[in-house]
Amino acid sequence: MREECGVVGVVQFDEEPHPVPSALRIYYALYALQHRGQESAGVTVHDGKEPHTLKGMGLVPEVFNKDELVGLKGNVGIGHVRYSTSGDSRIENCQPFIVKYKSGNVALAHNGNLVNGYELRDQLEAEGHVFVANSDTEVLAHLLVKELLKYDPVEAVRNVMKQLNGSYSLTIMIDDMLMAVRDPVGFKPLCFGTIDSGYVVASESVAIDTLNGKLLRDVNPGELLIFRDGEIESYQLFEEKYCAHCVFEYVYFARPDSIIDGQLVYKVRERIGERLAREHPVDGDMVSPVPDSGITSAIGYAKESKIDYEESLMKNRYIGRTFILPGQAMRETAVRLKMNTIGQNIKGKKVVLIDDSIVRGTTSRRIIDMVRNAGATEVHARIGSPPIIAPCYLGIDMASREELIAAHKTIQGVEAVINADSLGYLSVDGLVESIGIERDHLCVGCLTGAYPVEIPGEDMCQRRQLKLNEF
Template identity: 45%
Template structure:
């Protein structure tokens, strides 16, 4: 697990009625969603019922160039996917979209989230003769949809039937020969929205992708809703709507791009609200408020507004270091912090600094950042975190997989303060984190902080849910 929690994937889909180049539009949308997944990227294009897919490991501009975009063609429908996997399986076979051929035709699917009952579903399917080529949830979901389609009157009804069997987090984009389909789990763990370019509809994980295309935001997909776009326009099925929602609170704390609006709430202002509440809950006398780039900047601005302490830059971020630079050994991780973030000595020397970040997972990175500020001449460093302490694993698509990796499970707040070398440490309260997104239409999941899971989860998180042995 890295020094920051990661979310699993970003999705996009488009139904073209305006002569758009769907592969190019999808490429640009995935570029806007790159923050949601940097391990692989893929685009599938439907041209007259023939689906062509290109996908590979790497960032969007590494996977696609002008030649590959042109090769995908200019079909009527397309879906795209960027992936981050919370498991250790970094394999090309797991990159999405997945394209499946079955008795009713061809199906392409992209998935964001994590299904908690996948081991049981996989076991049942394997006993029925199923053979799987990947270790991602999307393949199992597609297999169940294909089986349900044999008795359902449409692909969207097959998806509705499939949703009865799925437990956990899933936002989906799907493409059949003639339809573009999107769905969101009944709790709405992961975001998904609807946009429109002229007469062409599109789906995206975040509104920032719509903005990048010049698309108009229509609305969010409701938790439990299945939305279908075909030659007759847009319609939806709401068989699974109406349950208590549980949008992941970390979409507002860290995952989503600041310029996105999720279920009615601006991410930028939610993070500023977090900073304001932090200043109320953990005031301190200081000369400068600064954020850890980039995740702590908005909250730092809110802290400054509320406290009256001037806001300023304390670090310069090296923009030319990608994820591939982050190494696995502890020493390499520690060195990467200094190379990625350079402390501005002229700005912090002799000053009492409030340093704001979104979270502390292991504590190592935070300790290095504090040490860098002190080396640059900061007189005091007061750490403020715009979320509560991580205390429990996440089963819904975030790579907080084990309590053994969480520093808050091993140390008290005072001990963490001493461990990272700060003069003081303050976390946002549970009440505070629930107050940051008052404009949101949905209730929030806070299980990683409280252990209050909105649905039934396994007693123990397996290291890899796909490699559990089937018992006879």
């Protein structure tokens, strides 16, 4: 499963340049959000006169060097880490995306996906707009500039949001004014807090922690924040009836130490494990996580089931970009390179293996085979989320419907493919209750096939959001 994006915004209200430059703070915050995107990273700061940008392909420490960062002058700035995709990973698509227009500069960092991105781009092209990249972010920039030519920033953002369908957590700089926007249903996380003499906005609260800041709260769905003259102005541009927080942030994406929409991810995962133990008990000898994503749920499962928590798989902490040659032998080596079995722990045992989710099933199969070969007498798979039966259109690049194993097979079918002695998925209710947020305020589109926003060719869920024209 591929990860998505992370956004940051920092403003410092001192007269003098702050001892820790904004660019450096953004750099640290991006480090804390690195798990949200490893393909590219970027920082744009504004010194009151003009913006300065550093961006490039690679991990945060590869893209930035100290001298360049410290040389980026400005008390306000935004940052971005971008997920890895095989598709269109060109330097032009790196963010922040900066444009110049009549009245100045606009810089944007975006996490999410516009369902009507292509439509909007077509409309803009029909009006004569030209594009240099192929990202939603460029579309957002053009829409925003168009409105800024006629309206003040608040109206401009409102008018842009009226046209958007999809997920977006944004940090924006209009010249040196920092703003943050979250879509009306709050798909993707976005929160803010204080740092000494300033503020920070970020995709996850861990970025605020890293800066020794204090989390104030989540940005509300539909809310626009403007950080101006030492103050935070809040504009609730859209009053949502229901939210649609992505459940997979809790299940997999977010760091366990982040608090998202009021819920500590660690606690959610632990409750998932406990619930899973109740929904799918098994008479096992040991409970083991598939590291790292299964760890916290496995702790919960062990606690609830009173079965010993014991590691059976060890993950190589150093596996980054590697390469393998073609051939079956090599493919197995590749798996072993990433994950090794601890034979003595497993031998002769009935192992309860906890993972967060199953996408294609191929990795699960390989891992279960490894555990069996290491001597387990039984392997029972317990999954901390319901079957993924439909694709995500809201910013998570998981897999196409064809590739999703649970879109085509019954649970028994999946059990057979992954070669488990038994397979237990968490129920949708179980997941919702573990998260601790009402189902009406969560997106479970990929788990049910019914989405909280209108998606051409897909169902719309009952307690649905307003359509665009109803705003």
